[in-house]
Amino acid sequence: MEFLGYITLAIxxxxxxxxxxxxxxxxxxxxxxxxxxxxLIVGGLFRxxxxxxxxxxxxxxxxxxxxxxxxxxxxxxxxxxxxxxKASGGFEALKAILGYLRRSPIGLVGTLVILIxxxxxxxxxxxxxxxxxxxxxxxxxxxxxxxxxLTKSQLIVLIGAFTRNSMGSxxxxxxxxxxxxxxxxxxxxxxxxxxxxxxxxxxxALMLGTAVVALFLKFISQKLYPNDVALREAPAxxxxxxxxxxxxxxxxxxxxxxxxxxxxxxxxxxxxxxGKMPVQSVLVAGALLMIxxxxxxxxxxxxxxxxxxxxxxxxxxxxxxxLAATGGFVALASxxxxxxxxxxxxxxxxxxxxxxxxTILPLSCARILTAALVPTLYLFGPAQxxxxxxxxLAIVMAAYIINATTSxxxxxLGGGGMMGEGTMxxxxxxxxxxxxxxxxxxxxxxAAIFMKFLNLSVFQPxxxxxxxxxxxxxxxxxxxxxxxxxxxxxxxxIFNPNVSRNFFVQLLGFLFSGxxxxxILAFALFELDTTKICQGVLGGIIAAAxxxxxxxxxxxxxxxxxxxxxxx
Amino acid sequence: xxxxxxxPKIGEKRSDSNQPLILPGIHRYQFFSNLKxxxxxxNLDRVALFGVVSALLATIIKPLLRGNPATIYCYECRACYxxxxxxxxxxxxxxxxxxxxxxxxxxxxIRNGGLKCIRCGNCQSYCVQYLPLPKMFEVMQQETRRxxxxxxxxxxxxxxxxxxxxxxxxxxxxVVRSIA
Amino acid sequence: MxxxxxxxxxxxxxxxxxxxxxxxxxxxxxxxxxxxIAGLLMSAMLPH
Numbered sequence: 001m002e003f004l005g006y007i008t009l010a011i012x013x014x015x016x017x018x019x020x021x022x023x024x025x026x027x028x029x030x031x032x033x034x035x036x037x038x039x040l041i042v043g044g045l046f047r048x049x050x051x052x053x054x055x056x057x058x059x060x061x062x063x064x065x066x067x068x069x070x071x072x073x074x075x076x077x078x079x080x081x082x083x084x085x086k087a088s089g090g091f092e093a094l095k096a097i098l099g100y101l102r103r104s105p106i107g108l109v110g111t112l113v114i115l116i117x118x119x120x121x122x123x124x125x126x127x128x129x130x131x132x133x134x135x136x137x138x139x140x141x142x143x144x145x146x147x148x149x150l151t152k153s154q155l156i157v158l159i160g161a162f163t164r165n166s167m168g169s170x171x172x173x174x175x176x177x178x179x180x181x182x183x184x185x186x187x188x189x190x191x192x193x194x195x196x197x198x199x200x201x202x203x204x205a206l207m208l209g210t211a212v213v214a215l216f217l218k219f220i221s222q223k224l225y226p227n228d229v230a231l232r233e234a235p236a237x238x239x240x241x242x243x244x245x246x247x248x249x250x251x252x253x254x255x256x257x258x259x260x261x262x263x264x265x266x267x268x269x270x271x272x273x274x275g276k277m278p279v280q281s282v283l284v285a286g287a288l289l290m291i292x293x294x295x296x297x298x299x300x301x302x303x304x305x306x307x308x309x310x311x312x313x314x315x316x317x318x319x320x321x322x323l324a325a326t327g328g329f330v331a332l333a334s335x336x337x338x339x340x341x342x343x344x345x346x347x348x349x350x351x352x353x354x355x356x357x358x359t360i361l362p363l364s365c366a367r368i369l370t371a372a373l374v375p376t377l378y379l380f381g382p383a384q385x386x387x388x389x390x391x392x393l394a395i396v397m398a399a400y401i402i403n404a405t406t407s408x409x410x411x412x413l414g415g416g417g418m419m420g421e422g423t424m425x426x427x428x429x430x431x432x433x434x435x436x437x438x439x440x441x442x443x444x445x446x447a448a449i450f451m452k453f454l455n456l457s458v459f460q461p462x463x464x465x466x467x468x469x470x471x472x473x474x475x476x477x478x479x480x481x482x483x484x485x486x487x488x489x490x491x492x493x494i495f496n497p498n499v500s501r502n503f504f505v506q507l508l509g510f511l512f513s514g515x516x517x518x519x520i521l522a523f524a525l526f527e528l529d530t531t532k533i534c535q536g537v538l539g540g541i542i543a544a545a546x547x548x549x550x551x552x553x554x555x556x557x558x559x560x561x562x563x564x565x566x567x568x
Numbered sequence: 569x570x571x572x573x574x575x576p577k578i579g580e581k582r583s584d585s586n587q588p589l590i591l592p593g594i595h596r597y598q599f600f601s602n603l604k605x606x607x608x609x610x611n612l613d614r615v616a617l618f619g620v621v622s623a624l625l626a627t628i629i630k631p632l633l634r635g636n637p638a639t640i641y642c643y644e645c646r647a648c649y650x651x652x653x654x655x656x657x658x659x660x661x662x663x664x665x666x667x668x669x670x671x672x673x674x675x676x677x678i679r680n681g682g683l684k685c686i687r688c689g690n691c692q693s694y695c696v697q698y699l700p701l702p703k704m705f706e707v708m709q710q711e712t713r714r715x716x717x718x719x720x721x722x723x724x725x726x727x728x729x730x731x732x733x734x735x736x737x738x739x740x741x742x743v744v745r746s747i748a
Numbered sequence: 749m750x751x752x753x754x755x756x757x758x759x760x761x762x763x764x765x766x767x768x769x770x771x772x773x774x775x776x777x778x779x780x781x782x783x784x785i786a787g788l789l790m791s792a793m794l795p796h
Contacts, residue, residue: 026613027616029617029620032616034612052722054719054721058675058720062671062676064673065667065676067624069642070644105778106785107774107775109770110761110779110783112782113764113765113779113782114782121786121789121790123793125645150768154768161764172794174795176645181649185646187649187650194694203753203793207753207787211760211762211763212763215766277697278641314620314624315620318623371644371646450752470751477756478759485763
């Protein structure tokens, strides 16, 4: 069976890489289903030989076990609400409110900063809910959307940063977020871990990471892929930001009511004042209320539904289920585990690669791999291998989970980031470099540092071994942000029209930042142990090389063909 | 120009402006409407889509027909893993049992200790939605018992379960009989 | 907890404002203020 795992893992990875690099030109759903069928055939043969027909007949059930219904239904309800808001004039009402906010002391930029961070503040269990509802609104800030407040470049930054924040907000969510997978395991030692031991490190890292993504999109992505965003600039003479007279937006009263219903539904879903209930039920109830109160049709709600992310996610789950049933994840875990025996890497280097694994292989929903790899990570602790103490395990979990939870963002296999790319009309893969860079270089090390210097002492105040030092966190935040911002600004200055050279410069930046990130993670775990820090740096560089090489060099020729058919 | 005329021919890329507009800015997301643009994989894509939709339907309909509808609502957030020592029989991966119950994965259920669960309900308090975990496990236990009696569950799963002490006393007779 | 979230809010607000090409002192201040509000709201949502 162990051998079977390696075969199915190779099938899955092979097909994914061939699709990502444009050799298989077909929608991801088809490739994922193909991977599932191949696993079924290979696994079926193995099982028939080893255990007989009964075992083979039960395989489809095991494959179905890979499907996680929650993000699928959460996305559908989010889209439902978005459809309702649009039909009832809710977005017009939002524009009107934003107009008031712009004239308040926080101004336009303050409003946008809050808007960008809204997903992590509300922390819904799937980032797609808020993204589906609010991305159309963000689009209206541009020339094509009607408001014309922001230029094309600003809109790319706004949409990209908002989507980044959304597609990480499922991590710190206390109502079924991805982070709870790891919190459950940490509950073995930290009695109150399930209250949210990983929430603060994730939220902190995500806020900082979002800002770095904004900068990366402005200075790197737009220079690397200058012709891959189809948004239009305002024609000359049409006023954009600051110029011209401001148009007062009028919204229908139903729009304000729909907006109020939307906000109330979100608040009820987050705070659950009416008792514990699925967030989907609350949102659907809100949508139905919109039908009654705002006089919209059921069709309006249905029109909001977008099929791609739903089917891509379902296909991804199926493929993951096939891998799990045929031992593919066990094989993956044992490969990662075997890295410890390489002297240059050791435990620190292996962990530096392990925490970045979901950024290296971003799938359509973080839960697919997290459910398989967190138990493995748990076994690295006192539960089995004893590589790590409980506090070290908590630090690694913090770094791992923020990386995992943000991995649906850069995934070109139906990941949430594609919603942002769609909204900014960019080629698929446009945001990948920015998202993976921030996850790798900023979020993972920052979450580890936050856990080490603050959160452990909050969740285990009786242990004096857990330091509480917020100055250290602030210093690391400044250093990590400072170094990466310097790399971004430096990189943008040395870019030139040569695509290969630019790609190499970007890769170099990834390697430097990855090395620093790996070193910081090793420091958070083993403090000033020079060998371990060097191992961490090496691990970080290896992970960064894998991540950097997966970032697209050009977009138009490759991914367009993959996702929208061959260019004529 | 009529809508049919606007559609690109097979093998042609649909231009951004003539994709169906559903919500501002995200019309490229009507992805499956683009399937007709992709020449050689046309039928493969249709089969794949059919497979995905069937799998989704099966995942939802199966628990409804088997009397275990609550399993559909599970977020799979694994907050229930925090039960840890509070589970009297030492089950540590409760969400696995829920998923196994949803899709009738007997091996997964037995492997994770589903047959030794005594339905005390301690794990339920950790569920972020307070789903009726004991009830869900009980339904699946009965399903598994029926499958064991009918000889559907592979011998290896049962043998492994017995060896590792994963079978509760109320199911031992059935399991032993099935193996014998 | 709130101090560190206020800090990261301000820091991220400044960076985002800069990325949005809104770099006059007033706009940077507004960005920092927006970030401060976001940071404080975030910290209010966390377990204490």
